Amino acid sequence: MKSFHNVELLAKEKVFRDPVHGYIHVQHRIIMELIDSREFQRLRRIKQLGTSSFTFHGAEHSRFNHSLGVYEIARRICDKFVRNYPSQEKGDGLWDDDERLVTLCAALLHDLGHGPFSHTFEKIFNTDHEVVTIAIILSEETEVNQILRSISTDFPEQVASVISKTxxxxxxxxxxxxxIDADRMDYLLRDAYYSGVTYGTFDLTRILRVIRPYTNGLIFDISGMHAVEDYVVSRYQMYMQVYFHPVSRGMEVVLYHLMKRAKDIYLDEDQEFIYATSFLEPFFKQNWTLADYLRLDDGVLTTYFSHWIDEVDPTLSDLASRFLNRKPFKSVRFDNTRDAERVKELQSLIQRMGYNPDYYTSTNNSFDLPYDLYRPGQISSRTQIEFIQKNGQMIELSEASAIVSSLTGQVRGDQRLYFPREITHGFSAGGVNLFDNLAEEFRSYIENEAIISE
Incomplete structure (x- = not known):
């Protein structure tokens, strides 16, 4: 492996003031150049939490400051490893600091391919932010690639292979x-901070103290078990309380249907837009290029939404208004094994009220696996968290922690049926609900059939 010890350092260390980490330290010129690249600066215009800011109004932070945070945690780990676990000979399982630069670059660039309103955009246009990240790194047309190639011709491939896990x-x-990685540790702390909640907080300092390298990856000293345990529980709580919040998902459903309606109008030869949709047309036609992708950010899409309020199509106009003016769809939670027929009947009721079910109803499933251990034979297996004990033997986290054991392998989350809020809350006209009997039938059905309304 090529040595990167002689990579150019800045004449003076640069720092970024950060509310989560205090200071983010940059010593390498290449890291500063990557931060200043147009592809990385675009991340300032991509919200980290998408529609969650409609529920947690402080959650306006971006992929840019998250990516800096992941870099900073990786930098601290590298510093700790080179101080305490420097490799003495090839294959000893300790830290070879020649790996520092590829590690820092991958940490910084890992989210480069996120699109506007990340996951909703991916569902509509069948994109994959990880694939796009790799494409940005490998494309000779990007500033990022040119900067990485200044290290060596194969350095972009090395950085991309970290992202692809090869x-x-x-x-x-x-x-x-x-x-338990730099990415997750930063987004939990950062998302908790900006959301104004305490669920995602854990002892990062302690975890960085007990992490250590070994032949097969990373391991932790057993003395830090409770700090790691707290991290896993914090992650679980953030998913249940913030990432899967039903109101945020209600806004995501509106956004999904808004984009779906716009795509359907574009593909319908009998309809057309008043306003041009030039930046989105390659995605409607599924023939987009990397340059097309990099033109998009949250602001570009929001501008289109503002135009669409004035479009002729009433569904597009209505959904755009609902999104921009924060009118989330309401939801009821259901059990698919028990309530499938009931959900169909509720959707039928909604259609009888005059709503097109393709754009005004949706079932939304949000599930997460808080922690799992390695299971031989699984198609997609996870790298389990392991500790080294004082006697030198290793123990897996769920064996050491009863709390984590209760979460291990247990998928958590829920299924919800989303629909326009006014169906259950009504528009008043002299105290009379404009949906009258159908709305009352809908509400009664939810109450009597034990589908849980929240």
Whole structure:
């Protein structure tokens, strides 16, 4: 492996003031150049939490400051490893600091391919932010690629292989992507901070103290078990309380249907837009290029939404208004094994009220696996969290923690039916609900059939 010890350093360390980490420290010129690249600066215009800011109004932070945070945590881990676990000879399982630069670049660039309103956009246009991230890194047309190539001609491929998890050193891969990595540790702390909640807080300092390299990746000293345990529980709570919040999902459903309606109008030869949709047309036609993708951000889409309020199509106009003016769809929780027929009947009622079910009803499933251990034979297995005990033997986290054991392998979340809020809350006209009997039938059905309304 090529040595990167002589990579140019800045004449003076640069710092970014950060509310989560205090200071983010940059010593390498290449890191500063990557931060200043147009592809990385675009991340300032992509919200980290998408529609969650409609529920947690402080959650306006971006992929840009999250990416800086992941870089900073990776930098601190590298510093700790080179101080305490420097490799003495090839294959000893300790830290080779020649891996530092590829680690830091991968940490910084790992979210480069996120699109506007990330996951909703991916569902509509069949994009994959990880695939796009790799494409940005490997494309000779990007500033990021040109900067990476200044290190060596194969350096972009090395950085991309960390993102794709094919890089030969598992220590580097797991530092960026595993069940306890720099990415997850930063987004939990950052999302909790900006959301104004305490669920995602854990002892980062302690975890960074007990993490250590070994031949197969990363391991932790057993003395830090409770700090890691707290991290797993915090992650679970953030998913249940913030990421899966029903109101945020209600806004996401509106956004999904808004984009779906726009796409359907474009593909319908009998309809057309008043306003041009030039930036979105390659995605409607599914022939977009990387340059098309990089033109998009949250602001571009929001501008289109503002135009669409004035479009002729009443569904597009209505959904655009609902999204821009924060009118989330309401939801009821259901059990698909028990309530499938009931859900169909509710959707039928909604249609009888005059709503097109393709755009005004949706079932939304949000599930997460808080933690799992390695299971031989699984198609997609996770790298389990392991500790080294004082006697030198290893123990897996769920064996050491009764709390984590209760979460291990247990998928958590719920299924919801979403629909326009006014169906259950009504528009008043002299105290009379404009949906009258159908709305009352809908509400009674929910109450009598034990589908849970929230």
């Amino acid at each position: 890089y030969p050193n598992p220590q580097v891969v797991q530092m960026i992507s595993s069940q």
